[in-house]
């Protein structure tokens with residue numbers, strides 16, 4: 001079950017390892033309608049569907065029943081493709097995930113752009129820092145001469161020291177928020193995740209995946225608290241990142 005694979009398979013020698021690898025590569029995580037993982041299932045027919053980081057179909061679950069739904073027009077005779085991994089990630093991140101979990105190197109239409117201008121821009125937007133000028137939507141690229149990052153659009157420089165300071169605060173607050181949430185201190189956790197969001201807005205590009213994940217967490221918490229108005233606001237904030245993919 002792999003597509004566009006330029007190298008494949010694991011190098012397992014013992015049968016035991018091989019069986020584990022086979023299971024890991026062919027099992028699907030069953031999720032509910034909010035994409036919360038419920039368990040793992042083996043679906044022999046679905047396991048033969050190949051991967052693309054630019055899929056034309058998605059795998060969805062209704063209870064234990066797995067369904068493949070087309071997400072675009074699929075011309076007659078074209079291959080049905082799903083993504084085995086989260087598609088909202090840079091090419092490097094996706095390739096790393098595919099290599100580690102499915103043991104192949106993807107060469108789909110998105111992956112073959114690795115290192116090209118479009119791909120560099122996409123990575124910098126999804127996983128990079130924001131411009132110091134808050135009215136600028138430019139993305140930042142590492143500048144080795146100045147020990148920092150330079151905005152691709154306006155040329156403004158952000159120093160490494162400032163970035164590391166905010167990143168440290170963000171990491172501490174994220175850890176505290178996660179502990180508060182898993183301990184059931186929902187109100188405290190909500191306050192902390194709002195602080196994480198603020199720090200991430202200072203640090204990352206507006207279409208950053210980290211920021212989107214924080215907003216998804218806030219969305220889930222607000223829904224549980226039945227604060228539907230705020231939940232809707234966060235729902236709307238997460239959509240543009242998916243739409244750009």
Ligand SMILES: [Zn+2]
Pocket residue numbers: 052053054094106107108109110111
């Ligand atoms: Zn790919």
Ligand SMILES: [Zn+2]
Pocket residue numbers: 131132133136137138151152153154155156
């Ligand atoms: Zn800028």
